Amino acid sequence: MAPHIAFLGAGNMASAMISGLIAEGFSPNQLRASDPSEAALARLQEYGLTRLGTTPDEIFEGADLTVAAVKPQIIPSALASIKGQLGPDSALLSIAAGIPIASLQSHVGPDVSVIRCMPNTPAMIGLGASALFAADTVSASQRSLAEQVTNAAGTTVWVASEALLDAVTAVSGSGPAYFFALIEAIARAGTELGLDEDISMALTIQTALGAAALAQQSGEGVATLRENVTSPGGTTEQALQSLQTSQFDAVVAEAVRQCAARARTLGEEFG
Secondary structure: OOOOEEEEOOOHHHHHHHHHHHHOOOOHHHEEEEOOOHHHHHHHHOOOOOOEEOOOOOOOOOOOEEEEOOOHHHHHHHHHOOHHHOOOOOEEEEOOOOOOHHHHHHHHOOOOEEEEEEOOHHHHHOOEEEEEEEOOOOOHHHHHHHHHHHHOOEEEEEOOOOOHHHHHHHHHHOHHHHHHHHHHHHHHHHHHOOOOHHHHHHHHHHHHHHHHHHHHHOOOOHHHHHHHOOOOOOHHHHHHHHHHHOOHHHHHHHHHHHHHHHHHHHHHHHO
16 A cells, blocks of 8 residues: 655645655655645645645544654644544654654654654755654654655665764754855855856855765765865965864864754753
């Protein structure tokens, strides 16, 4: 029997996952969603979904997997509104940052299998990086279905412990912002050297895109790729030496550590 997936929340992330699932061959009849925003639900109608509601009434009954795609602050009330519809064979996939499995379990009851996901914003264009961790009660088929959902919006990895999701938050969850900040800094430097703002930004964004694609597709390690473009005594070597003089690696590492620490703190607060 074809699996059915229900989305609690129909924002950008849920919409991207639904679009990706349909592109992967899911029927719109296998997908449903609840969201208080009629505009958000109207977007899903464009994908052919018909089982939609501004309230969760009857939306989640019989769903094999429920995707909680709402803000962490409203997770308790949102899950409470659907708890009675979640059967003993159903699973919950939460993409709400910072909410530990124990807390999620307390809101849906002990019979629902819970999976946590840490996605990132490029998932909204199908280029996300998501990490999953599953409670012991999650079956192989439930793990597979959850992975299908996140793969529909990018790539997926599984981590060995829930605590590692804090590290994932620091690397990929918040990671896009680091790259945006770097793009801003390089483009700004370009304008200071005389380039028009739009030209400097276009060159910087394309360079970031090309470098990422090359790292992904070349089969070479990123260190080798860096060395390949760094000629002794050349311009790139001069730039990299300046970065190292400014303790570039240490600054980045500290930022990532601070992010992970904040993720742990928020998890404790939500827990």
